[in-house]
Amino acid sequence: MDNQFDYIWKRFLTLLESEISRTSQADVARRLGVNRGQVSKWLSGLQVGGNLKTFVAHLESLGVPLSYIVNSSSEEFTQSLPNQWVPSEFEKNIAHTLNSGAKVLGKKTKDICAQAFKSSSAEIEKHVEAMLKGKKRIDIEDFYKLCNAIRLSPEDVLNRAAELTYERTAGVEDSSRRTA
Numbered sequence: 001m002d003n004q005f006d007y008i009w010k011r012f013l014t015l016l017e018s019e020i021s022r023t024s025q026a027d028v029a030r031r032l033g034v035n036r037g038q039v040s041k042w043l044s045g046l047q048v049g050g051n052l053k054t055f056v057a058h059l060e061s062l063g064v065p066l067s068y069i070v071n072s073s074s075e076e077f078t079q080s081l082p083n084q085w086v087p088s089e090f091e092k093n094i095a096h097t098l099n100s101g102a103k104v105l106g107k108k109t110k111d112i113c114a115q116a117f118k119s120s121s122a123e124i125e126k127h128v129e130a131m132l133k134g135k136k137r138i139d140i141e142d143f144y145k146l147c148n149a150i151r152l153s154p155e156d157v158l159n160r161a162a163e164l165t166y167e168r169t170a171g172v173e174d175s176s177r178r179t180a
Contacts, residue, residue: 011069023137031061087134093161095134101152116149
């Protein structure tokens, strides 16, 4: 690997680590269109990702322009890694529905962690709390684990989240029509 690409690749890996800390390795791999094993090989230095075209496509998948990786100073880069994930209204409503269901059914975060993730470590609890508050993305596997631990039907959670999203979206559309 030449020095310029090595520099860019290291920044890309820093970006991946930042994304993984906010979501999960599985989520980042899905967004990049690769498997988790591939991301793991990159992070461990066992393999470097493909050609420039593929590299730029990976950056686009993460919503990061190539100029961001290339042009910022090292300090600026590490201090201002973009917070890529912004939850949609539907994702917020999924989290809200799961959180509300847990409260109504008397499920504590520690118990949800133990059942869903076979661990109740402080780190896992923090991660689950962030998901239930809509602060961290809930991937499909975690969604099903959370539903099972809380004892909610995944279909019911999705339907309720869709209803809430429709109600809130319809309210916004109605108020914009009145002001027009």
